[in-house]
Amino acid sequence: MKIYLVRHGKTMFNTIGRAQGWSDTPLTKQGELCITELGLGFAEKGIKFDRAYSSDSGRTIQTINLILKNSANEGIPYKMDWRIREWCFGSFDGAYDGELFDGLIPRFMAENGITRETRTTKDICEAIYEVDTAGWAETWEALIGRISTGFKEIAEEAEATGAKNIVIVSHGMTIGTFVEFLEPKRERPMGLDNGSVSEINYENGKFSIETVGDMSYCHIGQTILNNK
Structure with missing residues (x-):
């Protein structure tokens, strides 16, 4: 059986650089x-x-x-x-990508001795989990x-x-x-x-x-x- 796995079309949040996560916006034209x-x-x-x-x-x-x-x-x-x-990006759902991926996550990584070159997908997930103030983000085990x-x-x-x-x-x-x-x-x-x-x-x-x-x-x- 062949699976054609598609990423959804471009949305309003994709266009303006916001972390969409479990929040949602419609496709643009x-x-x-x-x-x-x-x-x-x-x-x-x-x-x-x-x-x-x-x-x-x-x-x-x-x-x-x-x-x-x-x-x-x-x-x-x-x-x-x-x-x-x-x-799920928790309290950062809907936040600008730069705030999360270029701000909070790198800061958390640096504080924990993880560099951009060595960080893993698990590290990124755990960073989001730690910086989320709402308690909605998933642990790596839950996500995977x-x-x-x-x-x-x-x-x-x-x-x-x-x-x-x-x-x-x-x-x-x-x-x-x-x-x-x-x-x-x-x-x-x-x-x-x-x-x-x-x-x-x-x-x-x-x-x-x-x-x-x-x-x-x-x-x-x-x-x-x-x-x-």
């Missing part, structure tokens, strides 16, 4: 256009999905609907799963547990139905964390583009990564719209 192009790219390649999944965040729901509509895959079984939401379990159970459910191709819409840091979980020696992809596709195979309970952050489907759809 540019974001809607990119995902429309993505759907057209899937259609041009003749990709038929058997099932569709997304997190329960509005931006991923909006994205999956646009994908299915423009790829001629409307009406297939679709399910939301909260476990593949973005990281929900993400890995969410994707695994989605894959198991889809495989049990005989699905060959499924599409999942999730979030940038969540996708990057899952990729790193599957292949620890692979550097966690930073800054995955909105609308990018990571292709992952699933067979006999095991995942294998084909591509990460592929924008070719969007480019195909863009060419189709330009020609029209």
Whole structure:
């Protein structure tokens, strides 16, 4: 079974550089256009999905609907799963990226002897957990547990139905964390583009990564719209 794992379209918070996390904003016009192009790219390649999944965040729901509509895959079984939401930034949900990722987190790292060159994804998660004043941010164990379990159970459910191709819409840091979980020696992809596709195979309970952050489907759809 092949999994087409998509990062949602560009949102209002993405555009102005705010940490979105469990907070939510809708796709911008540019974001809607990119995902429309993505759907057209899937259609041009003749990709038929058997099932569709997304997190329960509005931006991923909006994205999956646009994908299915423009790829001629409307009406297939679709399910939301909260476990593949973005990281929770706690009291910093909605804060400017610079305040969190260029301010508080580096300061916490420096105070604990962790450099930018040596820091890990776990270090970043634990830093967010420590600086969160609301007590909402997740520990590393909670974060990696929900993400890995969410994707695994989605894959198991889809495989049990005989699905060959499924599409999942999730979030940038969540996708990057899952990729790193599957292949620890692979550097966690930073800054995955909105609308990018990571292709992952699933067979006999095991995942294998084909591509990460592929924008070719969007480019195909863009060419189709330009020609029209």
